[in-house]
Amino acid sequence: MFVCAGCGTDLTAPVSRVALPVHADYGAWEELHPPLMDPGTYAAEPRSVVVIAPGDSRGMALIPEKCAGYCMGIDGRDGPNLACEGCGRAVATRRDDCGLWQVVWLEADAVRRVPSGLPAVPVPGWDQPDLEAYAVPPVELDGSWSRRWQAAVPVALAHLVVACEGRPVELPGPLAALVGATAGCLPAGPPVLTSSLAGPGTPVPGPGGADVLLVPRHPVTGETWRPPYGAAPPVVPLDIGVWAHLALPGETSPLPASGTLPEGVLRDDYPLPLRPRHAFRPHHRAFGDTLMRLPGIHRPQLRAHHDRYGGPGPY
Incomplete structure (x- = not known):
């Protein structure tokens, strides 16, 4: 999990590291998007920031004067817009405007990674993909x-x-x-x-x-x-x-194995x-x-x- 580097306040739920999704920077204009990250995960981005799902954030409050956006939310144009509730330090940026995947970007120099005390999530091998x-x-x-x-x-x-x-x-x-x-x-x-x-x-x-x-x-x-x-x-x-x-x-056939359906009979239990x-x-x-x-x-x-x-x- 991540805590404030200044006062130690918890800023995230327990999270496990995963790869940054390739679609992180590419959304559809004027459309609301779901969270980029799955719950309980984080990714380290090359620009010295850490990304989490908004639902995994803790102990942070919006900075009202830094919440500008285009039309549907906040786009982060004003820099960090989330402050630590413990000491008031700007620690992260919430982004959820149109065309953006919903994320919270933690500033690397404003947070510290600490053990959560929970068992480590095992990394699946290539021999056991679901x-x-x-x-x-x-x-x-x-x-x-x-x-x-x-x-x-x-x-x-x-x-x-x-x-x-x-x-x-x-x-x-x-x-x-x-x-x-x-x-x-x-x-x-x-x-x-x-x-x-x-x-x-x-x-x-x-x-x-x-x-x-x-x-x-x-x-x-x-x-x-x-x-x-x-x-x-x-x-x-x-x-x-x-x-x-x-x-x-590919999809299995909706037709019975013995042949075609009787004439005039339609199936409504097979999704097209x-x-x-x-x-x-x-x-x-x-x-x-x-x-x-x-x-x-x-x-x-x-x-x-x-x-x-x-x-x-x-x-």
Whole structure:
């Protein structure tokens, strides 16, 4: 848990560290979002801050004069807006405005991490993944695309472009139709490389089976899954929620095993798959932002992508 560095007041419930979600910086404009973090978890962000779910905050009060926002909440534009109730020190920033995942960012120099006294939460290994628990459907109940998918897919495509060194690549079946609308992300032209899903609980393509593997990112450590054999193709990390949904078997048939339903009989006990209202739209910044952070983007083969996404946008 985290306490105030000044007076020791408890500022969070007991929390366990997990990887920062790849969609942390990518929300949908003028829409309210759920919390970024699951209850009881925290992530350390490279900019020297710690992120928790708002529901895990304790002993903090809003600073009224620092609660500006766009229209639906607080966006953190004025800096830390939460003060320690023990000593009044500014210790964190609450963000919950439209287009932002709901979070509380703890200022690293204003808090201390201390043992909670509870048993440590074990880190699941790659040999025991619960894919159904991790899987995130691509379509929300209202027919809109999952905001997590809209960020995670272009992030993975940026890694794929660099892994393929700018050469056209054929996506695995489950992704091929989905990203057809993301023209400009992947290199144009007939595919010269192939990619495949691989990971725990799925068959690993043998040598020559695929040029690039799309594999899950560990939800706790953030590490990329690696094939068990040595000489493996390059791997591209994919959000485990997206990867697990793609890797799971498809829906079973609503038809009886003996044949078709009798004429005039309809089933109302089998949920129909959710259908999106429009074509898949990746987050407008997720691909370019990720691409420009990857070291390989400076290779000569990726000059066109570097020049296109190296500026301030729009892309």
